[in-house]
Amino acid sequence: MPLTIATWNINSVRLRIESVARFVEAYRPDILCLQETKCMDGQFPLADLRKMGFDHIAIHGQKGYHGVAIASRYAFRDPERKPFFGKEDARHISVVLADGPATGTRIHNFYIPAGGDEPDPAINPKFAHKLGFLDEMEAWDGLKVGDAGNRSILVGDLNIAPYEHDVWSSKQLKGVVSHTPLERRRLIEVAKAGQWVDMMRELTPEPEKLYTWWSYRSPDWAAANKGRRLDHVWVSPTLGPAMRGFEIVKDARSWERPSDHAPVIATLDL
């Protein structure tokens, strides 16, 4: 039985709820994980998502910034909202599927801090936050998924493009936050510590370019194609054999009033 899971940094779920509906109508994900919902829980458009067929929704929002949500066609249990780096800033939510082909699978949805502009933790507290967040992810037993009985999926905007061909020019971006050598190494170490499989890179190895984000600041983003792979789908080793494919829905980046991120939809066969 196939399971489809999508991840999308929507950059305001209220502003772009029509784009969410358009994506869901076209791609029918079983599970939709959103980041940067940018609203308090009481403002979240629950009714709209229910209309799209998601009967089960877990949200973790706050005013104005960040915010994550998991919308599912299948029931789930044990929702968890973990604070990182001593901050209650709505960057993680997790549930365990209680119905459907992936019953028992834990889903993690992350929004890792962007990290500001200056890649030096001594002078930039946002970069220190990003590195501290990665430290806590690496140390958290909840993300150690190597056991044979463990079925877990981690998705989200991880705000790091770890490999050379995850950016349009590794040389030109080597000093730019999201692709500094330190961040690249640390994200790979976080994945390794939990024994996570980077599904997109497993199915589409380097040197093929993969991007999920194109800056708003590029006047002709599609022609320039100066993208980065900031959005990720990781699976526990047990789910490795179930990986079937994924699609970066680049088309959505050119919809009216778009998010700067494209959705990624992954298919597993369980």
Next chain:
DNA sequence: ATGTCGAAGAATCTTCGA
């Protein structure tokens, strides 16, 4: 390499964060 966005508070622009 700093171009564009979005939220929010007090206006019809500014500040912050990305």
